[in-house]
Amino acid sequence: MNIRALVKPNVRRLSAYEAKEIPCRVKLDANESPYGFSFFKNIPTNRYPDPEAKELKTTLAKQLKLKSKNILVGNGSDELIYYLVTTFGGAVLYPTPTFSMYGIISKALGEKTIEIPLDPSFDLNMKKILDAIKKHKPKLLFLSSPNNPTGNCFSTERILMLIEKSKGIVVVDEAYQPFSSERGFIPFLKDYKNLLIMRTLSKIGLAALRVGFLIGDEEVINEVNKVRLPFNLNSISQALAVRALKDKKQMRSAISSIVSERERLSKELAEIKGVMAYPSEANFILFKVKNPEKVYAGLLKKGVLIRNMKGVINGCLRVTVGSKKENDIFLRALREVL
Ligand SMILES: *Cc1c(COP(=O)(O)O)cnc(C)c1O
Numbered sequence: 068m069n070i071r072a073l074v075k076p077n078v079r080r081l082s083a084y085e086a087k088e089i090p091c092r093v094k095l096d097a098n099e100s101p102y103g104f105s106f107f108k109n110i111p112t113n114r115y116p117d118p119e120a121k122e123l124k125t126t127l128a129k130q131l132k133l134k135s136k137n138i139l140v141g142n143g144s145d146e147l148i149y150y151l152v153t154t155f156g157g158a159v160l161y162p163t164p165t166f167s168m169y170g171i172i173s174k175a176l177g178e179k180t181i182e183i184p185l186d187p188s189f190d191l192n193m194k195k196i197l198d199a200i201k202k203h204k205p206k207l208l209f210l211s212s213p214n215n216p217t218g219n220c221f222s223t224e225r226i227l228m229l230i231e232k233s234k235g236i237v238v239v240d241e242a243y244q245p246f247s248s249e250r251g252f253i254p255f256l257k258d259y260k261n262l263l264i265m266r267t268l269s270k271i272g273l274a275a276l277r278v279g280f281l282i283g284d285e286e287v288i289n290e291v292n293k294v295r296l297p298f299n300l301n302s303i304s305q306a307l308a309v310r311a312l313k314d315k316k317q318m319r320s321a322i323s324s325i326v327s328e329r330e331r332l333s334k335e336l337a338e339i340k341g342v343m344a345y346p347s348e349a350n351f352i353l354f355k356v357k358n359p360e361k362v363y364a365g366l367l368k369k370g371v372l373i374r375n376m377k378g379v380i381n382g383c384l385r386v387t388v389g390s391k392k393e394n395d396i397f398l399r400a401l402r403e404v405l
Contacts, residue, residue: 068260073206073235074290075156081293086118107303116302123305126312127280131253136285139292142299144242144267144279148172151207151263151281153294155236160205162191164216164379166240169209181205189217189345191225197232206235212252213243216376216385218347220249230259236287240265243349245322246329253282260284270350272321273311276304325350329388335398341405351387356405359384365404371397 071079089096094114103113124135141147149172152159157178161169162185173180181199186192191210199205208229212221230237241264244251252264263283268276278300281291311318329347336344336354344354356362359382363375374385386397 068234070260070284070286070290073155073261075154078154078290078293083289083293083295084118084297086297107306110302110306112302114302116298116300116305118297120300120305123278123300123309123312126309130312131282133253133256133282134285137256137282137288139281139288139295140300140305141279141281141295142304143269143277144168144240144265144281145172146277146299147265147279147281147291148209149176150291150294151236151238152176152178154291155206157207158203158205159207159209160196160199160203160235161209162196162214162221164376165209166211166215166242173207179203185214185217189214189219191221191229193225193228196229200229200233200235204234208233208235208237209240210237211240211242213247213348215243215349216351216353216374216379216383218345218349218351218353220247220348223249226252227255230255230262233261236261236263238263238265242267242270245271246326246350247348249348256283260287263287268308268311271318273308276307276311278304278308324390325388328391328394332386332388332394332398339398339402339405342401351385353380353383353385355382356384362401362404366397366400369400369403371400373397 097115099115100113103111106112120140123140124138128135128138145168148168152173153176157173158181159169159173159178160181160183163182170180181203183192183195183199210221210226212226213219214221226239239252241251252262256262263281265279265281267279329350332352333344336342336352341357342354344352359375363384366373376383376385388394
């Protein structure tokens with residue numbers, strides 16, 4: 068596949084900002100202050116961050132058994148979506164309902180969007196998507212799997228078929244992959260140049276840091292890197308993200324608590340009359356009730372805030388899996404409200 072031909076001509080002609088790192092005894096080249104603040108022992112706050120986020124990329128690459136050159140770091144996946152649309156342009160295709168930023172960013176950048184409703188089981192509607200691919204030749208397809216807000220993974224065979232049939236870039240957004248029983252798409256990277264994967268630290272305890280990863284073929288990563296702002300990820304986030312990734316024990320135990328609470332919450336919801344909960348591979352559960360407005364307002368009155376999906380999936384509410392105590396408070400409030 069000719070990746071360069073997919074890149075917008077203005078970006079194709081660009082070369083990436085080059086961050087030269089010249090060893091020196093006295094660094095007086097970047098108009099930085101010699102006086103930093105000593106909030107953090109090992110982070111010189113007066114210096115610009117590492118523009119290549121080298122240590123962070125090496126750490127993640129090692130864990131995923133990839134190379135640093137296969138990774139681009141973003142200020143959250145949101146920024147990476149921005150960069151992808153800036154690099155390739157439209158049309159941008161995604162199923163609906165899904166993560167709203169694909170549409171918001173594409174429209175903000177003036178690109179055409181193609182929204183294809185999911186089938187009744189919340190899986191990809193292949194006939195409609197394949198027809199749209201033929202008709203509009205989208206440069207970008209965004210597939211959130213597990214999907215937000217439905218909670219399911221799309222079928223692997225369908226995603227693979229889209230990667231094969233599309234002449235554009237297919238981005239599998241794996242923001243919720245750590246909570247899923249499926250393996251995700253990293254094993255398929257070696258087979259498809261037009262496959263990109265997004266991961267984020269936001270749903271696994273580090274939303275405050277704004278750290279997202281784009282993973283893919285070196286050539287594609289290099290093209291997207293041309294539109295990246297040189298210092299997009301600050302030093303504090305870089306340093307803390309490295310520490311968090313290395314603390315596999317804490318990471319694993321938090322994820323497994325959330326998964327087991329999700330299973331418990333699903334079971335309990337299934338036993339409540341008037342509630343229909345959808346299966347979830349993520350850290351939230353979508354559920355249907357007769358009177359979503361009243362339930363939403365009633366919960367909020369009791370201090371429990373969940374997401375009202377009005378206008379996205381009518382009749383539905385979405386609850387994030389919290390701690391055992393939070394989930395118990397939610398369940399009790401829900402029973403009372405109903
Ligand atoms: C929450 C979420 C993200 C996270 O984006 P960040 O900018 O990394 O916080 C990305 N994709 C989906 C589908 C999400 O639900």
